[in-house]
Amino acid sequence: MEARWGAAVLLVVLVRSWALVSGQVRYSVPEEAKVGTVVGRLSQELGVEAGDAEARRLRVVWQGRRASVEVSGASGALVVSSRLDREELCGKSAPCSLRLELLQERPLRVFHVELEVTDINDNAPLFPAARKNISLPENSPVGSRFPLEGASDADIGANAQLSYKFSPSEHFQLDLQKTEEDGDSLFLVLTKALDRETVPLHRLLLTASDGGRPSLTGTMELVISVLDANDNIPQFNQSVYKVQLPENTERGTLVIKLNARDLDEGTNGNIVYSLQKLFPQDEREVFEIDRKSGEIRLRGDLDFEDVRLYRLQVDAADQGNPPQLGHCKVVLEVLDVNDNAPEVWVTSLSVPVPEDASVGTVVALLSVSDRDSGANGRVQCSVWPTSPFGLESRFAGSYSLVLREALDRERVSEYEVEVRAEDGGKPSLRARRGVRVPVSDVNDNAPSFSQAVYTVLARENNAAGAELARLWARDPDEADNGRVSYSLWEGVAGAPWSGGGWRPASSYVSVDAESGRLWAVQPLDYEELQVLQFEVRAVDAGEPPLVGNATVQLFVVDENDNAPALLPTAGGGAGLVPFAGSVAGSSVEGASGSESETLWAWAAWGSPAGQVVAKIRAVDADSGYNAWLRYEVWEPRGKGPFRVGLYSGEVSTARALEEADGPRQRLVIVVRDHGEPSRSATATLSVSLVEGGEAALVAAGSSSSSLMSGVVLPVEGGAASSSANVWLVVAICAVSSLLVLALVLYGAARWAPRAAVLSGPAPATLVCASEVGSWSYSQRQSRSLCVAEGAGKSDLMVFSPNLPPPPPGPSAKDTSQPQPTALLNTVSGPPFLFSSTHHSLLACPHSLRLLFSSLALFASPLACWMPESVCGRVLMEAFF
Known part of the structure; x- marks a missing residue:
């Protein structure tokens, strides 16, 4: 102070x-x-x-x-x-x-x-502010000069002369420049590059000292903020990210969250994410990214079969000026899921398949694929039904549908083959592909008749052009191979002709080529033709044509178109057979509506009842019931001394003859057949009653003069009875033999193989048994047939065929079709059996029916056991 x-x-x-x-x-x-x-x-x-x-x-x-x-x-x-x-x-x-x-x-x-x-040094240097904030870009080059505002000193002179100093710094230094014009200029000089990420803030103390004594100082704090320069690019922690997702991942699923780090700050460190698809280069937006968070989510659907691998590029851009970019890659592998069923394609189809195609023929080529991979894409194929087709694998994914068995179009004309494919996924997926395989026809089937032998019944006197039957041959082939035409085969003789020789079957019948209808060429006459046997050929239109044969046995059914006729006697008389003690003669007289014969016979007085005085003999050109004759006394009606056997025609005494009967008896005898309507013939028998000696002379004269004239006395009844007993024993033995023969034949037919016999027409003997036990016979030719019309009868007819072989001729058989082992309604061996109770043709080889017939033969004589019975005599006569 x-x-x-x-x-x-x-x-x-x-x-x-x-x-x-x-x-x-x-x-x-x-x-x-x-x-x-x-x-x-x-x-x-x-x-x-x-x-x-x-x-x-x-x-x-x-x-x-x-x-x-x-x-x-x-x-x-x-x-x-x-x-x-x-x-x-x-x-x-x-x-x-x-x-x-x-x-x-x-x-x-x-x-x-x-x-x-x-002036006194009362003012210290004074900076504009105690703190100065300076912002420097971190990318400022070394040597950059940044002006500073220096301190001021209110003093003047030496008190105002300032000097500066800086706190130590490796990045900055102070540069003071003094000029007369501008005065002092203070600069902050950058001596080392700045790095905000290392030192974001520098604090320096700038001190100003004046020249006073004592010197006063002023300070200012320099706060140097290193301004961020966008010198750091965003960095990901990985350059490549690998992600796996199954292809059935739902939309919106988080794929991955990315985080990029930028060391810059502010806008230079604010990162915005963007997504770019590198592979595949398509326009589908499958993924999306959140620009702020970096989350990648699934936006579309994944399909392993379409794209198995995605390569994505993610850009992280800061908001600096200019912006810096960081990059990373996301490799997304799509995992397969068994979401695709196998696919079966028919690449080649060769149809229709001929039915004679060989085993191993390739029908179709198939391609099988599955878009999945691994086990999900491994496909196993099978075919259903398993026959007659199978699968063969040529190489992976290719199959051949081949024929494993022989085909038969007639059994199966078309196959619906199903190829089944199944992959190895869990759960497995399946696919099916239907293949329609038609089978084309080959002419491998000959026409075949439903019967090897057809039995056709035709009534005689039918009209020319009448349809007799309809034959049908089945050919399971199709089109021309199955179109059948019919023809009459002339290789076998048809029937014997009454004029001599054989006449062809075509003279009697014809066959319509298309329909197989059998027509009559002319009216048939049973008395001329009883059986017509011929063959019908069925030929298809295939290449080569195949032939089938059938035998037709045409039986002409008798009509009652012939009246009974009296047979002549040995002496020229008609219809009278003399017995011992009788003499027969005849003359013909007219009768209304029928033939009338006048016969003579002699009978001795006192003849006992049952004494046969004469026998009326008559035949009928018809057959069967139409030829089965019965005899009736028409006049006198009532109780006369004579009677006639109903079926034998024997005229015998009904009682002992007396003188009161008169010297002569006139009998009118009617002979009727069993036809519908019945036909008849009339015979007139004149019986002269004489003494016993006269009757003997007449009989002797008759035998020596061949029954010219006279009266023969009847023989004693004891002799006739003894003779009848002998014949009855013989008849019983014969019937017994027939029974044994029937049993033997039944056993042979039961265990012996049946063979087909083709035979032409031949005569046969017809024997008829009635319900009363009397017998008659006809010498007309016949065969085993049944009249399908008319009233049923309980008689049993036994036919004994005698069939000669037909005339030689070319064979009509075609080896293209195997012959059956047995022919329907064809007989060989034992007699034909026919029961009129059943209106159908009986199969002749049936030995059981033969046995019944034999039993009937055996039973009939038992009903005539008495030696005096007329039935016994008739039976003996019928057999012998």
């Missing part, structure tokens, strides 16, 4: 000295002088006494403002009245001179006083 006052005194002395020199009052006062500090002695300078200053009213006027100095009224000195601040008064001006006017009011005078305020 003392030093300061010393300086002030020195300054006053200097001012006064200067004022004295210049002639002007000058004062000098240091700034910040205390109030009351005497600046100058005005009374001395102006010649004013100390006491006069107050009286003269001296005051200081400073440009209309109150001055910081005033005149002390007591001393008349100019003293400091208020704080003097040079920096306030003059600022940086130097020197700081205040021009004051000293106004004296008594008397009014003005004195000019120049007051110089001298």
Whole structure:
């Protein structure tokens, strides 16, 4: 403090000295002088006494403002009245001179006083701010200069001469440049590259020191913020990300979340993600990415069979200017799921398949695939039904549908083959493909008749052109191979002709080529033709044509178109057989509607009952029941001495003859057949009654003169009875032999193989048994047939065929069709059996029916056991 006052005194002395020199009052006062500090002695300078200053009213006027100095009224000195601040008064001006006017009011005078305020070092260097924030880009090049605003010092002169220093820094240094024009220029120089990511903030202390004594200092803190430069690209923690997803992953599923790190800050560190698909290059948007979070989600559907691998590129871009990009790849592998069923395709189909195709023929080529992979794509194939087709694998995914068995179009004309494919997935998926395989026809079947032998019944006297039967041959082939035409085969003789020789079957019948209808060419006559046997050929239109044969046995069914006819006797008479004790003769008389014969016979008086006097013999050109004759006494009606056997025709005494019966008896005997309507013939028998001796002479004369004339007396009844007993025994033995023969034949037919016999027409003997046990026979030719019309009868007819072989001719058999082992309704060996109770043709080889017939033969004589029975005599006559 003392030093300061010393300086002030020195300054006053200097001012006064200067004022004295210049002639002007000058004062000098240091700034910040205390109030009351005497600046100058005005009374001395102006010649004013100390006491006069107050009286003269001296005051200081400073440009209309109150001055910081005033005149002390007591001393008349100019003293400091208020704080003097040079920096306030003059600022940086130097020197700081205040021009004051000293106004004296008594008397009014003005004195000019120049007051110089001298500077003291009372102001430290002052920076504009205590802290200065500086932002420098981190990418600023080394050597970059950044201007700084230096400190200011309100002082002047040496007190205002500033020097600067910097706190130590490896990145910055201070550069001070002094120029006369611009003054001091302060620069911050970058000596080392900045790295915000390493040191984001630098704090430096800038100190300014003035030249005063003592020196004052001012400081300013430099806060250097390293501004982020977009010098870091976003970085992913992996360059390649691998992800696996099954192909059935639902939409919206999170695939992966990516996170890129950018060391920059602010917008330079704000990352935006974008997605780019590298492979495959299609327009489907399968994936989407959240631009802020980096989450990749599934937007579309995955399909392993379409795309198995996706390569995605994810770009992470910051928001710097220019923006920096970071990249990574996402490799997404799609895992297969068994979501595709196998597929079966028919690449080639060769249909229709001929039915004679060989085993191994390729029918179709198949292609099998499954879009899945691995076990899901391994396909196993099978075929259903398993026969007659199978599968053969040529190579992977290719199969051949081949024929494993022989085909038969007639059994199966078309196959629906199903190829089944199954993959190895879990669960497995299946596929089916139907293949329609038609079978084409080959002419491998000959026409076949439903029967090897057809039995056709035709009534005689049928009209020409009448349909006799309809034959049908089945050919299971199709089209021309199955179109059958019929023809009559002339290779076998048809029937013997009454005019001699054989007549062809075509003269009797014809066959319609298309329908197979059998027509009659001319009316048939049973008496001319009983059996017509021929063959019908059925030929298809295939290449080569195949032939089938059938044998037709045409039986002409007898109609009752012939009346009975009386047979002539040995002497030329008609219809009378003489017995011992009788003589027969005849003459023909007309009868109404029938043939009438007049017969003669003699009978002795006293002949016992049952004495046969004559036998009427008659035949009928018809057959069967139509030829089965019965005899009735038409006149006289009532109880006459004679009776006639119903079926034998024997005229016998009904009682002992008496004289009252008269010398002659006239009998009218009607012979009727069993036809519908029946036909008849009439015979008139004239019986002369004579004595016994006359009857003997007549009989002797008859036998010696071949029954010319006369009366023969009857033989004694005992002799006739004895002869009848002998014949009855013979008949019983014969019937027994027939029974044994029937049993033997039945056993042979039962265990012997049946063979087909084709035979032509031949005569057969017909023997008829009635319900009463009497027998008749017909010598007409016949065969085993059944009249399908008319009333049923209980008689049993036994036919004994005598079939000669047909005339030689070319064979009509075709070896293209195997012959059956047995022919229907064809007989060989034992007699034909026929029962009129059943209106059908009986199969002749059936030995069981033969046995029944034999039993009937055996039973019939038992009914005629009595030797005197007429039935016994008729039976013997019928057999012998």
